[in-house]
Amino acid sequence: MTLRCIAGIETPDQGRIILNERILYDSHQGINVPIRDRKVGFVFQNYALFPHLTVAQNIAYGLRKLPRNAINRRVGEQLAQMKLTGLGDRYPNQLSGGQQQRVALARALAPEPDILLLDEPFSALDTHLRNELEKQLIQTLSRYMGLAIFVSHNLEEAYRVTQKLMVLDHGQVVAAGDKQAIFDRPNTLTVAQLTGCKNYSRIQPINRHTLRALDWDCTLQTTEVVTAAHTHIGIRAHQITFVDPREPSPPNTFPAWVVWTSETPHRMTVYLKLGEPPLDTEDYHLQAEVFKEKWVRLKDRPMPWSIALNPDRLMLLHA
Amino acid sequence: MIWSPLLLSLQVTLVASLLISILGLSIGVFLARKKFPGQIVISTLLNLPLVLPPSVMGYFLLLVLGRGSPIKEWFGIDILFTWQAAALASTVVALPLMVESTRAAIANVNPELEAAARTLGSTEWEVLRQITLPTAYRGILAGFGLSVARGLGEFGATLMVAGSIPGRTQTLPLAIYDAVQMQRYGLANVMVLIMTAIAFGVLWWVRHLEARHPQSKPRSSPGKHPDETERRSSEAVAPLYPRRELYR
Numbered sequence: 001m002t003l004r005c006i007a008g009i010e011t012p013d014q015g016r017i018i019l020n021e022r023i024l025y026d027s028h029q030g031i032n033v034p035i036r037d038r039k040v041g042f043v044f045q046n047y048a049l050f051p052h053l054t055v056a057q058n059i060a061y062g063l064r065k066l067p068r069n070a071i072n073r074r075v076g077e078q079l080a081q082m083k084l085t086g087l088g089d090r091y092p093n094q095l096s097g098g099q100q101q102r103v104a105l106a107r108a109l110a111p112e113p114d115i116l117l118l119d120e121p122f123s124a125l126d127t128h129l130r131n132e133l134e135k136q137l138i139q140t141l142s143r144y145m146g147l148a149i150f151v152s153h154n155l156e157e158a159y160r161v162t163q164k165l166m167v168l169d170h171g172q173v174v175a176a177g178d179k180q181a182i183f184d185r186p187n188t189l190t191v192a193q194l195t196g197c198k199n200y201s202r203i204q205p206i207n208r209h210t211l212r213a214l215d216w217d218c219t220l221q222t223t224e225v226v227t228a229a230h231t232h233i234g235i236r237a238h239q240i241t242f243v244d245p246r247e248p249s250p251p252n253t254f255p256a257w258v259v260w261t262s263e264t265p266h267r268m269t270v271y272l273k274l275g276e277p278p279l280d281t282e283d284y285h286l287q288a289e290v291f292k293e294k295w296v297r298l299k300d301r302p303m304p305w306s307i308a309l310n311p312d313r314l315m316l317l318h319a
Numbered sequence: 320m321i322w323s324p325l326l327l328s329l330q331v332t333l334v335a336s337l338l339i340s341i342l343g344l345s346i347g348v349f350l351a352r353k354k355f356p357g358q359i360v361i362s363t364l365l366n367l368p369l370v371l372p373p374s375v376m377g378y379f380l381l382l383v384l385g386r387g388s389p390i391k392e393w394f395g396i397d398i399l400f401t402w403q404a405a406a407l408a409s410t411v412v413a414l415p416l417m418v419e420s421t422r423a424a425i426a427n428v429n430p431e432l433e434a435a436a437r438t439l440g441s442t443e444w445e446v447l448r449q450i451t452l453p454t455a456y457r458g459i460l461a462g463f464g465l466s467v468a469r470g471l472g473e474f475g476a477t478l479m480v481a482g483s484i485p486g487r488t489q490t491l492p493l494a495i496y497d498a499v500q501m502q503r504y505g506l507a508n509v510m511v512l513i514m515t516a517i518a519f520g521v522l523w524w525v526r527h528l529e530a531r532h533p534q535s536k537p538r539s540s541p542g543k544h545p546d547e548t549e550r551r552s553s554e555a556v557a558p559l560y561p562r563r564e565l566y567r
Binding site (some may be wrong): 007008009034035036037038039041042044046048050051052061062064065106108111 | 407427431432434435436437439440441442449450453454
């Protein structure tokens with residue numbers, strides 16, 4: 001929706017859209033630049049290639065005002081860059097999904113727009129193809145001089161493709177800035193969940209560096225200062241550490257029972273219950289992720305295990 | 320005896336087709352694109368000729384064209400009982416088919432295509448001419464075919480506004496009625512055969528148009544696909560182009 005407003009496909013109720021100091025929309029001043037004059041490139045979720053035009057004609061569509069030989073040159077360049085050479089005379093329905101997507105990208109880039117808007121361009125593709133096209137897109141974007149906005153529901157995908165992130169929840173900006181900072185310090189529960197944080201608990205502050213994790217039934221030390229605004233605490237599944245009981249225990253070490261494990265090709269997800277043995281497989285507090293090699297060494301240790309929630313890794317969150 | 324009604328029918332249908340294509344296309348585009356209060360009323364009125372008895376349509380046309388009507392009294396145009404009136408009757412009766420088909424075909428065009436064209440610098444007129452109409456043209460042509468066939472077979476309203484004057488307003492359907500009245504079955508048979516053949520031909524063409532929908536066209540050279548590893552996710556592409564619903 002945000003992209004559609006920037007492109008002018010949808011008209012917002014109110015507000016302002018400014019692109020490189022050019023006012024595209026301003027509800028107060030009554031400015032609403034028509035789509036055709038906004039110089040935006042838009043890659044639609046389902047590509048929206050013109051079915052009655054060939055690949056070359058699709059790419060040339062935004063170049064109609066140029067002289068013929070300039071059009072031909074640019075179309076040729078785009079075809080070569082997108083590895084579509086030789087497919088210029090095909091119709092869109094004669095192409096594979098990946099090829100269609102590259103045509104859509106070429107068509108959007110050909111007129112050299114000020115901004116490139118990508119609306120979940122990979123959502124219609126299967127996983128293998130997604131990875132291929134993601135690489136291709138990263139390369140293409142590195143050549144592109146303008147601004148590009150990439151919308152995705154997959155934050156890891158967004159992390160790989162972009163430099164800066166902005167997280168929107170129900171139309172509100174909940175986080176914006178450097179992508180690493182957002183993953184390291186999500187600050188709100190929504191962002192933590194969106195960035196793939198599996199473990200979170202409601203909290204009751206005790207003092208500046210101590211709190212009670214209500215859902216995990218334990219008391220935790222934190223490096224960050226606990227304030228009244230914090231409502232939750234979280235820790236990423238791969239940052240839970242397994243402590244050798246013979247060694248001195250670090251802060252926030254608790255006895256834990258394995259409730260359930262689930263296997264992925266290279267990793268184990270271990271569901272843990274703190275403090276006492278679990279009642280059933282749904283009765284767990286935390287999910288920890290460990291590599292298989294480590295799991296082989298861990299799995300024969302006697303219960304309960306000792307696990308540590310490193311105070312540096314605990315993320316204090318607002319609601 | 321048979322040439323006169325046949326030629327007259329063709330002449331009437333030709334003029335009616337012209338009117339149908341201009342009026343039907345513009346009304347269809349307008350109804351598909353613009354939302355305005357009272358739209359349902361207008362659409363319903365436009366569809367009335369489909370269900371009203373031709374005599375009722377003919378009567379309305381008499382009111383519009385006949386004595387006391389603005390067209391006759393103010394502009395002095397009197398086309399009652401001429402072949403032009405027959406053409407007008409054909410147009411009015413056949414128009415809804417064209418309007419509805421055009422409207423449906425245009426409404427079925429994926430709005431993303433039009434949005435894409437706009438982001439690529441197209442004016443609304445260019446979008447219509449270069450994207451919307453070319454994508455919808457099969458549905459529009461099919462509707463045109465149906466309208467022409469319907470207009471060619473127009474009988475009741477034509478009889479009321481143009482009469483059945485041999486050599487002047489007697490089109491094929493009227494001539495068939497006449498021939499049967501006068502028990503000239505040989506002549507009637509020939510004309511019935513001609514009418515049926517033309518109608519069959521047009522409907523066959525319409526079916527053909529629908530079957531060769533551009534999105535259902537098979538991919539060419541399926542064996543030598545240069546990029547076979549990239550499977551097409553057909554679920555994601557197909558729902559954008561629902562089958563045309565022409566005969567609702």
